[in-house]
Amino acid sequence: MAANLMNWLDERLGWRSVWEAIFLRKVPHVNWFYTLGSATLFLAVTQGITGILLTLYYVPDPAHAYDSVVYITTQLPMGWFIRGLHHWGASAMVILTVAHLLRVFFLGAYKYPREITWITGVFLLLIVIGFGFTGYLLPWDQKAYWATTVGTRIIGVAPGIGEWLLRVARGGSELSAVTLARFFGTHVWILPASLLTLLGVHLYLVIRIGISAVPEKDE
Amino acid sequence: MSKSTDEQVNRRDFMKTAIIAIGGVIGGAIGLPAIPYLIGPAQKQDSEDWVRLGAVSKVELNVPTLFKTTIETQTGWINAEEEFSVYVLTENGQDYSVMSNICTHLGCRVRWIPDQESFFCPCHNAVFAKDGTVVAGPPPRPLDQFEYKVEDGFIFVKRG
Numbered sequence: 418m419a420a421n422l423m424n425w426l427d428e429r430l431g432w433r434s435v436w437e438a439i440f441l442r443k444v445p446h447v448n449w450f451y452t453l454g455s456a457t458l459f460l461a462v463t464q465g466i467t468g469i470l471l472t473l474y475y476v477p478d479p480a481h482a483y484d485s486v487v488y489i490t491t492q493l494p495m496g497w498f499i500r501g502l503h504h505w506g507a508s509a510m511v512i513l514t515v516a517h518l519l520r521v522f523f524l525g526a527y528k529y530p531r532e533i534t535w536i537t538g539v540f541l542l543l544i545v546i547g548f549g550f551t552g553y554l555l556p557w558d559q560k561a562y563w564a565t566t567v568g569t570r571i572i573g574v575a576p577g578i579g580e581w582l583l584r585v586a587r588g589g590s591e592l593s594a595v596t597l598a599r600f601f602g603t604h605v606w607i608l609p610a611s612l613l614t615l616l617g618v619h620l621y622l623v624i625r626i627g628i629s630a631v632p633e634k635d636e
Numbered sequence: 637m638s639k640s641t642d643e644q645v646n647r648r649d650f651m652k653t654a655i656i657a658i659g660g661v662i663g664g665a666i667g668l669p670a671i672p673y674l675i676g677p678a679q680k681q682d683s684e685d686w687v688r689l690g691a692v693s694k695v696e697l698n699v700p701t702l703f704k705t706t707i708e709t710q711t712g713w714i715n716a717e718e719e720f721s722v723y724v725l726t727e728n729g730q731d732y733s734v735m736s737n738i739c740t741h742l743g744c745r746v747r748w749i750p751d752q753e754s755f756f757c758p759c760h761n762a763v764f765a766k767d768g769t770v771v772a773g774p775p776p777r778p779l780d781q782f783e784y785k786v787e788d789g790f791i792f793v794k795r796g
């Protein structure tokens with residue numbers, strides 16, 4: 418019965434071959450460092466879920482942002498936990514992504530034919546850092562405010578167009594409601610959309626090309 | 637030979653179990669706390685308190701008298717002031733009935749029209765009598781009554 422249903426579905430969806438390509442593909446005999454990419458992926462998913470949960474209460478407006486965050490942490494049942502996961506997950510995300518990059522680097526897995534996997538990876542790292550940078554402002558407390566003041570000032574020291582870039586980042590010359598709104602929009606729309614797109618390419622290549630073997634000493 | 641295929645199967649099974657276990661842990665660790673997190677605000681009981689309406693002497697005999705006050709409310713992270721209006725009716729200057737101005741149909745605000753000696757609801761043309769009973773229209777029950785008390789010449793109602 419169940420098998421019949423599965424066959425019926427597979428005839429129309431062809432999901433079995435997709436399943437096989439993803440989960441039953443052949444991999445060389447590798448080591449635990451090869452799980453770092455998957456660990457990053459799992460964490461990215463949890464960040465997505467906890468982030469979506471936070472947007473149910475968070476308000477990106479200077480008048481209410483801080484109060485809404487305090488409400489989440491002190492008034493809502495399990496709010497402190499959801500926020501805590503997202504908060505610590507953000508740091509773990511950067512650490513894991515870099516660890517994954519290092520494993521790819523030291524095992525020489527970035528070489529032909531995996532250059533594009535590496536390049537999409539570089540952009541993924543930038544996105545992960547972008548998440549951290551934009552997310553840090555959102556609680557709109559003193560630490561957030563001054564960290565972003567400093568962070569955007571750093572953009573300002575770029576030669577020539579620095580001052581202009583600073584104004585683009587802040588949406589004006591000073592940190593304001595405009596800054597908070599655009600950081601929020603970037604954090605919950607632009608970066609997730611970019612992450613999904615690049616991750617799609619990244620994982621497609623991992624599956625299409627197959628994972629690299631651990632290099633031999635005499636290679 | 638057979639040993640190595642056994643090993644293959646075990647490896648695959650191990651991965652399967654590991655993925656399901658990790659997925660389960662993540663799903664449980666986020667999914668379960670997500671439930672109280674999502675329904676939390678709905679569970680919160682509105683606090684009950686006595687609201688001072690004003691001097692009882694302002695209540696006219698046999699005419700529903702409107703009392704308007706503002707009360708401080710806290711919704712989520714916002715402290716706001718909310719308008720609170722009720723009609724107070726007395727026939728003998730001793731016993732009062734304090735009626736909500738919220739239509740029992742779908743919640744629009746009713747208004748006392750002196751000429752017609754009735755309350756009207758503009759949303760679906762309901763008519764309530766002076767004592768709050770339904771005269772015409774869709775409302776399923778009379779206007780809600782509040783518990784009240786009179787102290788030092790002031791009338792208070794219990795809200796919540």
Ligand code: HEM
Binds near residue numbers: 515536538
């Ligand atoms: C959001 C961040 C990222 C996620 C979720 C992610 C995910 C993955 C996954 C699941 C794999 C499979 C193999 C493994 O786990 O090691 C992989 C492979 C790979 N990743 Fe990433 N990655 C990310 C960032 C990066 C970065 C920053 C780089 C380098 C700049 C990179 C370069 C590569 C390369 C070259 C491979 C192929 C490795 C091989 O074939 O052996 N990735 N990635």
Ligand code: FES
Binds near residue numbers: 759
């Ligand atoms: S809400 Fe008053 S009549 Fe429908």
